[in-house]
Amino acid sequence: MDTQLLETQFQDKIDQDIRIEPKDWMPEDYRKTLIRQISQHAHSEIIGMLPEGNWITRAPSLRRKAVLMAKVQDEAGHGLYLYSAAETLGISRDQMMEQLLSGKAKYSSIFNYPTLSWADIGAVGWLVDGAAIMNQVPLCRTSYGPYARAMVRVCKEESFHQRQGYEILLMLSKGTDAQRHMLQEAFNRWWWPALMMFGPSDDNSPNTEKSMKWRIKRFTNDELRQKFVDVTVEQAKILGLTIPDPDLKWNEERGHYDFGEINWDEFWNVVKGNGPCNKERLETRQKAWDEGAWVREAAVNFAEKRKAKTIAA
Numbered sequence: 001m002d003t004q005l006l007e008t009q010f011q012d013k014i015d016q017d018i019r020i021e022p023k024d025w026m027p028e029d030y031r032k033t034l035i036r037q038i039s040q041h042a043h044s045e046i047i048g049m050l051p052e053g054n055w056i057t058r059a060p061s062l063r064r065k066a067v068l069m070a071k072v073q074d075e076a077g078h079g080l081y082l083y084s085a086a087e088t089l090g091i092s093r094d095q096m097m098e099q100l101l102s103g104k105a106k107y108s109s110i111f112n113y114p115t116l117s118w119a120d121i122g123a124v125g126w127l128v129d130g131a132a133i134m135n136q137v138p139l140c141r142t143s144y145g146p147y148a149r150a151m152v153r154v155c156k157e158e159s160f161h162q163r164q165g166y167e168i169l170l171m172l173s174k175g176t177d178a179q180r181h182m183l184q185e186a187f188n189r190w191w192w193p194a195l196m197m198f199g200p201s202d203d204n205s206p207n208t209e210k211s212m213k214w215r216i217k218r219f220t221n222d223e224l225r226q227k228f229v230d231v232t233v234e235q236a237k238i239l240g241l242t243i244p245d246p247d248l249k250w251n252e253e254r255g256h257y258d259f260g261e262i263n264w265d266e267f268w269n270v271v272k273g274n275g276p277c278n279k280e281r282l283e284t285r286q287k288a289w290d291e292g293a294w295v296r297e298a299a300v301n302f303a304e305k306r307k308a309k310t311i312a313a
Contacts, residue, residue, distance in 0.1 A: 019145040022088040042082035043107035051115040085146040112275030119186035125165015127194040138218035173239045198225040
């Protein structure tokens with residue numbers, strides 16, 4: 001069967017919302033696009049543990065420590081689901097980690113910013129996980145089966161994470177003047193990086209057209225960003241927060257909020273590895289990878305011995 005016919009049949013399945021499974025024929029570009037997106041998503045979950053894990057020992061109560069620890073554990077699980085989904089496309093875990101540590105593979109730019117106060121942990125939960133949910137809920141209907149199925153559980157847990165973050169900020173909003181100041185200060189620092197989480201504008205996103213055609217994505221970057229702004233501005237009002245954007249205003253004609261221009265120079269600078277914490281994040285992952293080598297080796301040896309015993313029996 002020639003490639004052109006296979007591509008036509010493949011696109012017909014996509015257009016009918018029939019999921020693509022690992023053993024199905026797929027264009028090489030589709031496979032590569034999925035590997036790039038899923039591995040980047042997995043790396044983001046793992047790297048995303050770092051700014052929050054930094055606060056487990058400093059959380060203000062035993063309850064807060066326990067909840068934050070559970071959240072960080074969830075993120076580790078998300079990374080494992082997603083690495084497993086990517087492996088169905090023919091790439092190994094070792095290859096993905098090599099790409100991350102070499103700088104070839106990226107992760108979400110938001111995790112290259114520091115968490116300076118307890119309010120930052122609330123802001124990460126509300127804004128960062130809120131943006132993640134906005135991105136990820138449509139992925140439950142993405143065209144690649146293993147990715148879509150992994151996202152169902154991920155989204156349920158991310159919903160808890162967002163509520164946890166918002167509750168932290170709600171408590172601070174009802175606290176002392178110092179706590180409310182800390183809340184506003186953290187919000188000021190995280191608002192714009194949260195909007196950057198949706199990626200470059202549609203005009204400058206080289207992957208959007210194909211991803212939309214193949215229904216890997218269901219909405220464009222700018223569509224998701226607009227939905228996030230519309231929802232989050234109303235939530236910010238409940239917290240008594242001032243949006244750090246003088247251009248923000250409701251547009252009655254569009255039925256959406258207009259907002260100011262994102263600092264794309266900052267965005268690309270962070271993506272290229274020059275953010276506040278890029279170097280620290282990758283050094284931490286490299287250290288963990290190196291120090292975990294004996295664990296991986298032991299696991300492989302154990303699996304091989306168990307397989308040999310099964311064959312012998």
